Amino acid sequence: MEKKKIWPKGVIPALVTPFTKKFEVDQKALQRLIDYVIENGVTGVVPCGTTGEFVNMTNEERMKVVEATIDHVNGRVPVYAGTGDAGTKKAIEFTKHAEDAGADAALVVSPFYFKPTDKELYEHYVEIADAVNLPIILYNIPQVTGVEIPWWVVEALAEIDNIVGIKDSSGNLPYMMALFEKLYGKISIICGHDEVAMAALAAGADGLILASANLIPDVWKQIYEAVKKGDLEEARRLQRKAQTLVRIVVRQGGGLAVKAGLNMMGLEVGTARRPLMTGGELRYEDEELLRIHLEAFGKLRRKPLEIEVKPGVTVKSEFAGAVPQTPSKISDFMLKTAEAFASPGTADVAHIDIQVGWKTGPVGKTVDEALANPRSGHEPTIVKVGGRQTKPRTLLVPTVTVRTKEQAELVYVHAMSGLAKAIADSVDDGLLPKNALDDLVMIANVFVHPTASNPKRVNINNYKAMRYAIRKALEGRPTLEELMERKESARHPFRYEP
């Protein structure tokens, strides 16, 4: 068989489709995003893929976005247009359009909703390939389509001249290994599952088409190059570092999560179209965690932050704030409060109510009173690490009555060390101002379920909840606007009968 006329490879972001506040396609934002990823070294872009929410766009919008992408990329890298659809007719229409618009190839997802048999899958792709001269990349993503393109169908389709590759987003490595076994060197085999990207590259994948490559294209490029050089140690290290971030992207909303991340980075792209919404698939806690991991990759810019610790006393700090979460000035420490919940785990979840205030205000007074009059089962304690009090001085209060030794250990040892680390990290990142730590006090009510049993998880969840709670308290979140926007769709998990 002749070598295929194109061979997609490298790192390719599955671009989100930016929307305005009114959920119209935002071309300007699309252009900014394209520039960002190209500047960070990507080897192609995919508009209108799964991450691009193609299924929630009109035909005209899809075509417009493909055209706008080709236009703005302007030959700098190849454009692989997402042109798949449930029905063959529409898929052909989109693919023809992509060809006319000047795309370098089409990424064609398998039919979905009605789940075709292998015969129907085969015919679907044959008809599309026949209708155009454009190179076609098959696209397997069973978690969305409900159907897997069997490897023996891919094997037959690979014989067709203009079928040049397959993107496998299943994350099912045995499936991918079968593709390598049958088709290595015949068509380009591309990994589309961010969590297994490094493993897939090491096993022989030609490239990556990833949702998270919108956010961290540079990291994927380093991983890709490390594997090419045979430096697996380095590739593994980077994959491990990115793992939490990509897990959130893959499992908690795809494009929705990517958009939340890009917005926080200041690359405004709007949010996903309904019915996807933040607080749903991308839980509020995921957004907090995503932010922390973007910070770890230096994706949030450090900016000056003014903190008015008490009226007339303002200290300056520097903080890698997120957009729009972080204001440029924080004031009024009379009584700042917040609440934060962190999972996973059933009995091992953490739920923290926090108060932050200046030492001589109501919060400071309350700390001393509570320490002087401890109530049985709820004995408060000052958070310490290695015998030394943390700064700011922080009171830990058990929310649930402590009745057993095991419970006490979970609260006073494992949750407490989570709190201590969260406080230290919040000082390190610049949010709790280093030169005013003695002026502030905090109170954290710590919920540990009586049947919690996993010390490590209690520790980690309390770390996360405390970290989020400190941020939410200082940044004043949820803001009134967020509260108004989110209250109608709120669903309290314990509101319902078992």
Place this chain on the structure above:
Amino acid sequence: MKKIKKFNLEGIFPALVTPFKDQAEIDEKALRSLINYVIDEGVAGVVPVGTTGEFVYMSNEERKKVLEIVVDEVNARVPVIAGTGASSTRETIELSKHAKDAGADAVLVVSPYYLRPADKGAYQHFYELVQTTDIPIILYNIPQCTGGFISREVVEDLAQLSPIIGLKDSSGHLPYTLELLEMVGDKISILCGHDEVVLPALAAGAKGAILASANVIPDIWIKLHEAVKKGNLKTARKLQMNAQKLARIFCRYGGAVAVKAALKMMGRDVGKTRRPLVSGGILTLETKEEIRMELQRLGKIKLKQAEVKLAPSKVLEERFEDLGVSSKQIKQLKLPVGEASAGERLEKTYVYLLAGPKESPVGYAWSRALANPKSGYEALTAIVEPNLAVKPITLIVPAVEIQNMRQASIVYGPVQSAVGKAVSDTVEEKGFPPKAVHDYAVIVRVFVHPEALNRQLLYANTYDAVKMALLRAFGFWRKE
């Protein structure tokens, strides 16, 4: 074909729990007593050592011993169907032969699990059992445990063998049940094994049911079976709906753990389940209390009217003194207060509400109530859902002692989210002075009855009461 004594496989059969002492020894006395209880209630037979009987945690010797005790105690009053399934064909045959020798009337044989055979292996498994054992056999489909269905084609073939007299389907997957009724309903008895769908299964033609919950509420299922037989679907529906919540808890939140907890509440101590199943695991403490309330409602245990101290009638302004805000301060500082109630009977909610600037005594009280909680009256912040706290900052303080996790889950659930929603809706409707939204703290004392059952009603009543209390506290701010 060998001669096999058959019986009419019809009616309600409890899948007996296996009582243990300290998770170890079989508690023979409790087992015998349980058998007499269900037989007195009128069950058509008993099924020892099934899924509910924790067969998978028992040694073969224990399984045999339990069966022997059951056969002895039943003493031919009703048929005994022995659970003899095992992963391997060899053990299944051994246990089934023993069941025959011990005097069981039939065996209930779960499909092989863990290493799962394809259809060929599954058929052969049962076929070899038929070939080697002279006892009626009931196939047992429970894919949520075994990992797969017994395919309908395999059942069709097995139904041709005369020792195969029935199939228990615990999948709850009605298309499968109906498929079996269509294909083999005239040859073998189809029994329902999923407590949540007993009525539709019987109505569709199932001959009976083998149920975990028939340890606890055999009477309801027996009545339901009779009603369906008489064509009285209205009565049957009523009975099923009455049992539904308990059935759901048993099926989804713990099986044997839940059944054992229920029996204990009824004064019938059958010990605990063996590890790794533990109470507080799949059966949460919250759900366990729900079982208690359901058993009370169904009259299976005496309604223990919880002592509820309704807060003594007091002037509203005096209701916050224990939190550190005196009526004098409230009057002097003109702090907004409001009270309201909504609903009736067990779901009636009372709300006493106080608000004030964060720098006022209300701010201190807010902070203090969290920093220094009182057991049973722990305060919690108002949220619409986790990670969505409301403004103005609002604290909920229970006015009735919280005695168990279920009650806690009611406060930390419908009540908490209702307070959160009422406060945030009031903000939207401009029911607070604009400054108050950021600068005030709100404290809401909420009374809900510990025995309150209906969470939707509680939510609605709490919401109404908080909104009314807020209106009374802030209703006239525009005029000032």
